[in-house]
Amino acid sequence: MRLSRLLLSVIAGAIFLAARKSRAYKRLRVRMRLLLLVGTIALLCSAHAQTPPLSASPALEQRVADLEAYINNSPRGADTKSATASNIAGPGPSYNAWMMTCAALVLFMTLPGLALFYGGLVRAKNVLSVLAQCLGIAGLVTIVWWVVGYSLVFSRGSPFIGGLKFAFLHGVDARPNSDYSYWASQDVFAMYQLMFAIIAPALIIGAVAERVKFAAVLVFVGVWMFAVYFPIAHMVWGIDGWMNGVWNANSRITAIDFAGGTVVHMSSGWSALVLCILLGTGSDSGKKSWLPTAWSFVWSERVCSGSGGMVLTPAARLRQMESPRTPL
Amino acid sequence: MTTTLATAVASFTWAMLEYMLRGKPSVLGFCSGAVAGLVVITPACGYIAATGAVIIGIAAGILPFFACTKLKSWLGYDDALETFGIHAVGGTLGAFLTGIFATASVNPNLSLSTGAPLNPATQNGLARIVGHTLWIEQLKAIVVTIVVAVVGTAVIGALVRGAIGLRIPPEIERQGLDINQHGEEGYITS
Numbered sequence: 001m002r003l004s005r006l007l008l009s010v011i012a013g014a015i016f017l018a019a020r021k022s023r024a025y026k027r028l029r030v031r032m033r034l035l036l037l038v039g040t041i042a043l044l045c046s047a048h049a050q051t052p053p054l055s056a057s058p059a060l061e062q063r064v065a066d067l068e069a070y071i072n073n074s075p076r077g078a079d080t081k082s083a084t085a086s087n088i089a090g091p092g093p094s095y096n097a098w099m100m101t102c103a104a105l106v107l108f109m110t111l112p113g114l115a116l117f118y119g120g121l122v123r124a125k126n127v128l129s130v131l132a133q134c135l136g137i138a139g140l141v142t143i144v145w146w147v148v149g150y151s152l153v154f155s156r157g158s159p160f161i162g163g164l165k166f167a168f169l170h171g172v173d174a175r176p177n178s179d180y181s182y183w184a185s186q187d188v189f190a191m192y193q194l195m196f197a198i199i200a201p202a203l204i205i206g207a208v209a210e211r212v213k214f215a216a217v218l219v220f221v222g223v224w225m226f227a228v229y230f231p232i233a234h235m236v237w238g239i240d241g242w243m244n245g246v247w248n249a250n251s252r253i254t255a256i257d258f259a260g261g262t263v264v265h266m267s268s269g270w271s272a273l274v275l276c277i278l279l280g281t282g283s284d285s286g287k288k289s290w291l292p293t294a295w296s297f298v299w300s301e302r303v304c305s306g307s308g309g310m311v312l313t314p315a316a317r318l319r320q321m322e323s324p325r326t327p328l
Numbered sequence: 329m330t331t332t333l334a335t336a337v338a339s340f341t342w343a344m345l346e347y348m349l350r351g352k353p354s355v356l357g358f359c360s361g362a363v364a365g366l367v368v369i370t371p372a373c374g375y376i377a378a379t380g381a382v383i384i385g386i387a388a389g390i391l392p393f394f395a396c397t398k399l400k401s402w403l404g405y406d407d408a409l410e411t412f413g414i415h416a417v418g419g420t421l422g423a424f425l426t427g428i429f430a431t432a433s434v435n436p437n438l439s440l441s442t443g444a445p446l447n448p449a450t451q452n453g454l455a456r457i458v459g460h461t462l463w464i465e466q467l468k469a470i471v472v473t474i475v476v477a478v479v480g481t482a483v484i485g486a487l488v489r490g491a492i493g494l495r496i497p498p499e500i501e502r503q504g505l506d507i508n509q510h511g512e513e514g515y516i517t518s
Contacts, residue, residue, distance in 0.1 A: 117359075125513075126504050126506060129510060132510050203411055205409075205411075206410065207407045207408060207411040208408065211501050212494060213494060213496050213509070216493065216495075220494075223488075228481065231476060232473055236469070245448075245465065246437050246438070246454065248448055254452050255468065256427075256430060257423065258370065258371050258372060261422040264419075265418060265422070266423065267473060268415055269418070272411035274477075274478050276405055276412070281404075
């Protein structure tokens with residue numbers, strides 16, 4: 001690199017000198033000077049843009065292997081113990097783009113999907129209450145997730161609950177957390193997982209709609225996340241989880257759950273049963289006509305959840321969480 | 329692919345069951361069936377092949393359907409929008425069927441690896457039981473999940489009921505929650 005730069009400067013210098021001596025080239029002198037100036041600036045810029053070489057500069061084979069790792073979603077040089085550091089330092093842009101897309105789609109399942117679906121199924125006088133409950137849960141869970149929720153689910157701790165390493169999303173930045181993904185940034189991953197934490201309690205609303213206090217929903221969900229969702233999610237998806245058969249080599253129950261059958265649907269569904277029994281039958285539940293107030297609401301759910309979120313969500317997890325782990 | 333198949337099959341199955349039993353297939357039936365299909369395929373979608381997905385879709389159209397139509401009136405709980413019938417029954421069914429249909433040919437994480445650093449699934453024995461007795465492990469996970477959810481919710485629910493009350497008064501319930509709890513109305517009827 002240095003040699004070629006030197007060569008270029010020599011050639012440029014020679015041309016410049018030739019231009020000065022020969023009268024025939026007088027007209028070109030200004031242009032040549034300009035060219036020289038531009039060339040010098042370009043050389044300076046290229047020298048500036050070059051990142052300083054890593055301590056152990058990777059050989060060509062290693063660099064090709066890094067590209068293959070990107071395509072295969074397997075660990076790159078920097079992630080393995082033996083190889084030299086990778087030239088590709090940051091996260092993989094395509095993985096992040098896909099993760100963000102899926103995070104948005106999973107959020108669409110709750111807002112507006114679930115909110116409008118449940119809103120469309122209750123009577124006109126209760127539509128807004130369902131929307132308010134979904135919005136309230138989404139906000140509350142996001143705050144809890146930032147404070148300690150993500151950490152309790154995805155940091156290493158006991159088999160039953162995670163630790164506090166990532167509390168307040170401390171240290172959750174653009175670098176991938178190789179416990180869960182080799183190429184997607186951990187902050188993107190944390191937001192993707194947040195969307196699952198939002199929809200689980202929002203599903204419970206369906207069992208208690210039309211007769212529950214708004215304040216009771218917020219208090220219940222705030223406690224329920226800690227008592228039910230975080231422990232189950234850590235047990236099933238945490239890297240050292242008790243029931244994580246796919247990732248944890250020491251799991252006691254070697255069960256598998258791809259996208260939340262136990263974590264999201266069973267936890268919310270069974271909780272919904274208990275809660276609606278505690279709540280009692282609606283005072284005029286026998287008179288319900290079950291004519292949804294707006295079918296478009298239902299179709300919004302179908303479009304958002306059916307063709308969007310849930311279909312693509314597993315694909316995201318396929319790439320990010322359950323990707324084939326090549327031997328380290 | 330598996331998710332799309334199961335959703336479509338479950339949606340169709342649910343509505344056709346309605347057609348047979350009630351004489352009329354409803355749009356709500358198609359929607360509920362689709363949601364049930366999505367729920368049941370959730371734990372399985374990355375581990376199963378196409379045929380398994382279709383079978384899961386059929387099961388998703390049948391079992392949650394009867395949970396919503398028969399079990400609910402039989403047990404007498406008031407699950408307003410079928411969260412239990414679709415998500416709990418469907419989720420449990422899906423977790424169990426994952427144990428039946430999961431195959432290592434779809435997801436290499438479940439395969440036995442023989443290289444020096446082993447797959448976690450090889451180390452903890454999961455790879456050896458896939459396709460044989462994985463459903464027993466799934467049942468254990470189901471039991472743990474149900475116990476945590478039911479006990480947790482019962483305790484929290486009772487506490488919240490004691491502290492601030494879960495339920496709104498009946499006269500407000502008749503008036504509607506929108507105007508009383510949130511001070512606004514979505515639809516001005518009458």
